[in-house]
Amino acid sequence: MSTVYDAIIVGGGHNGLITAAYLAKAGRKVLVLERRHVLGGAAVSEEIYPGFTYSVASYVVSLLRPHIIRDLMLPKFGLDIIPLDASFSPLPDGNSLCRWDDAARTRREIARFSPRDAEVAPEFSRAMARISRFVKPIIDGPAIDPASVGPEELWRLLKLGRRFRGLGKDNMVRFMKMMTMSASDFLDEWFESDVLKAPMSVSGIIGTFLGVRSPGTAYVLLHHYMGEIDGAFRSWGFSRGGTGMVSMACAGAAKHFGAEIRTEAPVSKILMKDGRAQGVVLENGDEIRAKVVASGVDPRRTFFGFVGEEHLDPEFRRQISRYKLRGSSGKVNLALDRLPEFKSRPGDEHLRGDIAIAPSVEYLERAYDQAKYGEFSRRPYINAVIPSLVDPTVAPPGKHVLSCFVQYAPYHLKEGASAWPEKREAFGDTVVDTLAEYIPGLKDIILHRQVLTPWDMEQQLGLTEGNIFHGELSFEQLAFLRPAARWSHYKTPVRNLWLCGSGAHPGGGLMGGPGELAARAILSSGETN
Structure with a gap:
């Protein structure tokens, strides 16, 4: 009799591995399937040239949620984050600007280009930290659905409203502006020096097909401002051994809790019967069955590649076809x-x-x-x-x-x-x-x-399409709209199929949030019991 797993995770990226770790920690029998010879997806380290280890795609750690590090004991399995000490911007004329982790030193650097900006910069940092603290529970929990009339969702909306009022009038206005303004326009309201605004504005375009003057990029700037190391916002770091060590630490935790991980095991399709996911079929023809399947790959590849359009509701199919990568x-x-x-x-x-x-x-x-x-x-x-x-x-x-x-x-x-x-x-x-x-x-x-x-x-x-976030972080593809309206809580219209990658809320970046939140939703559903 072939083994039936409680959960199969498609894709051994960091989110999939985190989902596996949380499910295995809860006592579920979990199998992770990765098509490459190495784990990590985009968060991977490889020795491409003898003696040199490249962080092939993802290259810094900024958004990895601190509570995930604690829950899964990731330092025990090799995670070691080295904070970045500076942000350096060389200029064509031979000048340069460097923003340090020392506020006074940064102030002196900025003052060389604009004494006014040097005075404003600390206030800007305080405002962004305050807004980041407001946003933190939003990205650390399931997306709130404003169309829901369920008591739990209504209670969460009420709490969010109270917290929003707690921002104070100035920061409430700033937050609303960030939802719609361009990164460049938002920074123009604070600073005058292009030398400072240009390197700050680029956080608004990472992973999007937009320019720094495109509306909506101010939110993406905030998204990257959420980087947190040891409680300090706007903190980025290197993973010792390369970014792939983040994934390997997640894999170590998953295996420690009992998950099984297979590399060079490419999935051909998700096994479907009567509108229900029952497992996967590998490219070699092997069928592996499970109570649930969680996909760590992007929504379009999941639904159009692994499931098949014939198994999807027409409206949902339209939404996924319009999902921007x-x-x-x-x-x-x-x-x-x-x-x-x-x-x-x-x-x-x-x-x-x-x-x-x-x-x-x-x-x-x-x-x-x-x-x-x-x-x-x-x-x-x-x-x-x-x-x-x-x-x-x-x-x-x-x-x-x-x-x-x-x-x-x-x-x-x-x-x-x-x-x-x-x-x-x-x-x-x-x-x-x-x-x-x-x-x-x-x-x-x-x-x-x-x-x-x-x-x-x-x-x-x-x-x-080479999208590093499994879909753009544009306003119409965030929160309760990621990846589609009514389907932002990791569960999909295909019964027993879940999303656990960056194409689900709270989105892309090396954060682990989608993986953790998907695991919690799966466990709450009772489908793996």
Whole structure:
């Protein structure tokens, strides 16, 4: 008699592994199926070049929920987060701005460009921290459905309203503006210096096919401001050993609690009978049955790829077909023979955090303009890190890794997505050429480079259209609308099928929230009993 599991998790990304860990911790018999040879999905570390460990896609830790770290004892299984010390912005004219974890030092840096902004910056940080504390319970719990008349939902709405009033008039207005304004416009209300506003505004475009002047990007800025390490908001960090160690710690916790994990086990389809998910069929033809199936892949791949449109209600099918993915970013990882030196500021202290190539708002908008017409940006926004400066385990002694997140690289090129393999190296050249304007001699110290386009992310990592968040974080795809109206609580219209990936509330980023909340919803449903 073949084994029937309580739950099968499709996809071994960090969210799927977190779902597995919580279910196994509750005593359920759980199987995780990952199609690649390595776990992690987009949060993966790989030694692509001998001696150098790349955080292949996801490259920093910012949103991982602290209570998940505690619940699953992730440090016991290898999680070690090193806080970023600085945010460095080099400028083409040889000047630079660095925002430090020391408020007084940051104030002096900003004052070189605008004494007024230096005075305003602390107030801005306090306001964002206050709004972040208001938002925190929203992203740490199931999405509130304003259309529900159930007593539990109504009570949650009432509590939210009370907390909203507690923000105070000024912050209430700021929060409402953030829901609709562009990141650039919102920052214009606070600051005057483009040197400061440009690197701050880019948090509003991460993972979206929008520009910093596009309405709605102010919320995405807030989403990334929710980063929290040891209770400190706006805290980002490196995972020692690469971002994949976050996933491996989640996997360690899942196995500790009794979950079974299989790699190189690609799922072909979800086994359906009478409108109910009964398990999965692997690509080799094996059938594995379970009481419930939880998908850690994006909604479109889940429903149109694994379930099949014929099993979906027409209205739900329409909603998923309109769900926006539109990958807009790429990744370039470099193995370097020595530490790069920026012409605008020698030394390495300012390089122990992230480095933003975002010299002006106009520069960022011009990068977006090219993407709108199906071209990758010839002068892109680049967010780079050198994790080897603080984590010597990822490179040989004296050598370094330079990890670059790049936007814009639209999945939908004007020649079609299938043209990306022909353009991959030209895209990589553009990134290196842009960096070389700030780092003289960079090309001479590159030992190896890995270039990932959105097409590569789809083919290699299973991210449909290369979207790193399993769907854009636009206003119409958040909270009770993620991934579709009436289906934001992880349960899907297909009986016994659940979503546990970033395409579910609270959305993308290396946070683990969708995985944890999906597990709690599954356990509450009683379907695994």
